[in-house]
Each structure stands twice: as C-alpha cells, then as structure tokens.
Amino acid sequence: MLDAAQALVVSDGAARFTLDAVAKRAGVSKGGLMYNFPTKEALLKAMLERLVTHNAAAHAALTERLPDKPGRSLKAYVMNSVRAIDDDDRVSAALLAAVANDPGLLKPASDYFAQRFAKLSRDVPFERAALVYLATEGLWTLELLKMLPFNARQRARIVRHLLKLADEGTDE
C-alpha cells in the first residue's frame, strides 16, 4: 500500500493524493486502506518515516564505499544529495507540500536532521561542515523546485567544489 501511495504522488502530485486514489492504485478498497491507516495523517507519517529510512540506508551504503578518512561521511552526504532526482525526491517534494501546514508531522524528520548533521560534522571543522551541508541542502531544494539558476556545467563545477571541501577534512 505504501508503494502504491508513493507511486501515486510521484505520478499525479500531492493534489491528487486522496484516499480514493490511493486505494484504487493499491488494488484495495477504501475500507481496506483505512483499516491499516486509520487516518490520512497516519498514512503520511508512514510514508515520511519510510523516506527517512531509505535516505539513511543510502547514505550508510555510500559511506562504506569511501576510504575511511576524515570527511567521508560528509562527502557521502553530498554525493547522496546531488544524484539525479529520483522518485524518493519527488515523494519528498509532494510530502513537503502536504505537510507544510502540519509542523507536528515533521517532528520525526526534524530529529533525524539534527542527529544527521552531528554525525556528518564529527571529523570536519564546524564552519566548513556547516557550509557544505547548507549549500548541499540549498542545491537539493532549489533543484527540486526547478529554481536552480545554474546550467549543467556550472552545476558540475559546484558539486566538484563541494566534494573537495568535504574531502579536505581537518587540515584547516
């Protein structure tokens, strides 16, 4: 059912994300859907938690494949964020819109964000880690909203710069 819900927001956007549509896409009745998720909010929360889990797993896998030296976690974060936009990202955008009015819904993700930076910046000077982190987040957000004012070449140049900054580790 969560698969169907995610596929729906990816293809139709957040506006068409209704219980009827999700049930139809999942091949169950609305009653069946609401047996598993008592309210729509419960469904949204489950989708959000799955996104966070996916993201954490992707970052962990990427980190392991990098040499174990200072900044590798931050570097993996950058790499994981600048990939081509995929379905998970599109789900993020739709959910962002859906939950923008319900700050409580974002609480679990908020905690995830706070802990994530703490881990990323452990072996990198604070200011540089924060700069790379914020710039990466800005890049991801603007790209998602199709408001990134860079062409492909400029974007590649920026990504290279971010990775270099993350890689330089503690030698400042």
Place this chain on the structure above:
Amino acid sequence: MLDAAQALVVSDGAARFTLDAVAKRAGVSKGGLMYNFPTKEALLKAMLERLVTHNAAAHAALTERLPDKPGRSLKAYVMNSVRAIDDDDRVSAALLAAVANDPGLLKPASDYFAQRFAKLSRDVPFERAALVYLATEGLWTLELLKMLPFNARQRARIVRHLLKLADEGTDE
C-alpha cells in the same frame, strides 16, 4: 484584498486559505473577491508577484547602504535572507505548499531567481558566489521548515562566515 490574503496565510496557514476565508477577512463577499481575481490561481499568482517585488526592493535598499566594493550585492543578499523570519517568509512557506503541484505558477519566480544570481555573482568568483548563495538559500529554507540543526550560537557563527566569504570579493 492582497493584504487580507497574506494576513490569512500567515495566521491560519495554507490549508485554511480558502476563497471564503479570504473574502471574509478582506471584508468583501466572495463574489466581490472573484470579480477582481477570476480564479484562485490568479490570486495566488498576484501574491507571488508581490512577494518577489518586496524581496527585490528589500535587497536593493540593503545594497545601497553597503560600501560600493566587490561582493556588496551578494553580502546584501545574505543579510536580507538571514533576518528573523517575518510575515513575508511565512507567506512564502504557505505559498510553497500551495503551489508545489503547479509548476507553471512558479515560472515568474523561477526567472527572477535566475536573474538574481547573475547579478549577485557579477563581482565575485563564481564558485564562492555559488557556495554562499546555495548555503544562504539552504539556511533560509531549513529555518523556515524548522529543520535547522543549529543552535543560536552556531547559527551566528555560520552567518558571520557567510558574510566574510561574500565580503572577500575577488581576492582569490
């Protein structure tokens, strides 16, 4: 009427942003509201354009008050973005949610973004300008969504760093 619409999204959020509510807040009937804005989309578009105008004016005013040396436009942009969150920002957040599914609505803002960076980066090395720009945008976005993983001291440190980077101009 636009004032009332903005006040409404600030106080009640995007979910309660209905034509009835806007009309009531503006002290007119729904018919009167829809005489001026034929559809809800027209109303949203007008609000967006006013936001862009406000933002451009604030940046211009801030720029003028800085000494005329390389990087002053970029510096003014950073300063204009890291102020305490105000009503305009809250409107931005609500509109972000409202228009996330309608990419066409964002077109005018998208053009504004593209031109804005071109101006900001005119007298600063590209990579540094892009880094400062993206990090500032990331800071603004995360703060708006209450997902900024920094305390007040760390935030001040980051802002200082961003301003310094913008200020160093072309001496790289």
Place this chain on the structure above:
DNA sequence: GTCTATAGTCCGATAGAC
C-alpha cells in the same frame, strides 16, 4: 479483514438581483 454504500463537510465557481 475487506468490501459497498453513504453520511457529512467544505470547496471553487456561477447565476442573477440590485
């Protein structure tokens, strides 16, 4: 557990009087 059917609410937009 999963279904059908429907209750109850709210929205955007229209029609027509004044």
Place this chain on the structure above:
DNA sequence: GTCTATCGGACTATAGAC
C-alpha cells in the same frame, strides 16, 4: 461592481454486511 444564494463535485471518515 458588489452582493446573496446555490450548484456540482470532491474529500475524509464511518457504518454495517459478508
């Protein structure tokens, strides 16, 4: 131009059969 009144539709959630 601005009002009142209302339409048609879509939504979440519930009730109850099987």
